[in-house]
Amino acid sequence: MNIRIIVSSAMAIGLCVPLLAQRKDAAFKTTWGDPDLQGTWTSDDTWGVPMERPAQFGTRAHLTEDELQDRAKKVEASKQRIEHPNDSNHSPALAQLEKGQTNRSVDVAPVPGQFGEYARRASNQTSQIVFPENGRMPALTEEGKKKQAAAQANRGKTPETWTDWSIYDRCISRGVAGSIIPVIYGNGLEIVQTPGYVAIRYEMVHDTRIIPTDGRAHLPKSVTSYMGDAVGHWEGNTLVVETTNFNGKMGIGPNGGGVPTSPDAKLTERFTRVSNNTVNYELTVEDPKTWTSTVSS
Numbered sequence: 001m002n003i004r005i006i007v008s009s010a011m012a013i014g015l016c017v018p019l020l021a022q023r024k025d026a027a028f029k030t031t032w033g034d035p036d037l038q039g040t041w042t043s044d045d046t047w048g049v050p051m052e053r054p055a056q057f058g059t060r061a062h063l064t065e066d067e068l069q070d071r072a073k074k075v076e077a078s079k080q081r082i083e084h085p086n087d088s089n090h091s092p093a094l095a096q097l098e099k100g101q102t103n104r105s106v107d108v109a110p111v112p113g114q115f116g117e118y119a120r121r122a123s124n125q126t127s128q129i130v131f132p133e134n135g136r137m138p139a140l141t142e143e144g145k146k147k148q149a150a151a152q153a154n155r156g157k158t159p160e161t162w163t164d165w166s167i168y169d170r171c172i173s174r175g176v177a178g179s180i181i182p183v184i185y186g187n188g189l190e191i192v193q194t195p196g197y198v199a200i201r202y203e204m205v206h207d208t209r210i211i212p213t214d215g216r217a218h219l220p221k222s223v224t225s226y227m228g229d230a231v232g233h234w235e236g237n238t239l240v241v242e243t244t245n246f247n248g249k250m251g252i253g254p255n256g257g258g259v260p261t262s263p264d265a266k267l268t269e270r271f272t273r274v275s276n277n278t279v280n281y282e283l284t285v286e287d288p289k290t291w292t293s294t295v296s297s
């Protein structure tokens with residue numbers, strides 16, 4: 001299946017991540033002539049946008065003006081809560097613990113509320129997923145259902161060994177998609193370029209991807225990893241990155257959660273610089289062994 005996942009505040013297609021340290025470069029070109037994506041970026045502005053679209057929105061990808069105003073109020077409330085914590089307005093994780101809403105995960109640790117990140121402006125997206133048109137994950141294959149059941153069963157039991165904890169719990173990796181989708185904190189990434197290469201370094205867990213853009217082939221299928229093997233090329237001003245050779249242990253949800261993809265999964269990312277402080281990002285996931293439908297992107 002192909003899933004187009006977007007985090008966007010400016011376009012219907014793409015992930016828009018505001019640049020934190022603004023640069024004045026009208027041409028957006030490196031000294032050697034490649035499109036310039038370099039900088040420190042964040043997906044914070046889509047923090048709070050659900051991964052899957054709530055049913056009441058149907059196939060509507062964007063909020064109405066009234067709905068957007070309501071979300072803007074929530075964004076401002078989050079900003080005030082995080083910047084000005086008090087006894088009645090502490091860590092969301094601690095509040096869950098006090099209500100008895102616990103699960104076995106590093107995310108339930110009662111970290112201070114001010115550790116959290118938040119949007120600076122409200123996104124008009126109704127969901128992170130924009131394709132399929134209903135903004136929701138397609139049905140799982142039988143293989144996908146088995147992987148889902150195994151993951152859920154393991155998550156609910158008392159750990160007996162280190163392998164009973166998730167890859168994210170052990171701070172090994174968040175995967176490609178999980179490193180982009182915004183979570184409570186750590187949503188930054190840095191892009192650095194040299195002739196023939198693009199490097200992406202993620203703030204949380206500190207994965208770094210070294211992406212060649214010189215036209216080389218992928219590594220042999222026997223060579224796998226959590227982040228896969230990434231090969232890039234330029235299409236005009238857009239960096240297109242195709243990643244294969246996954247080890248089948250990471251999902252495409254926040255922090256790499258969700259049903260793990262198969263080792264045959266292929267992720268295609270598109271990065272396009274559109275202004276001093278905006279990069280549009282689009283992710284397409286193809287994995288017919290895990291999901292039943294095939295959707296054109």
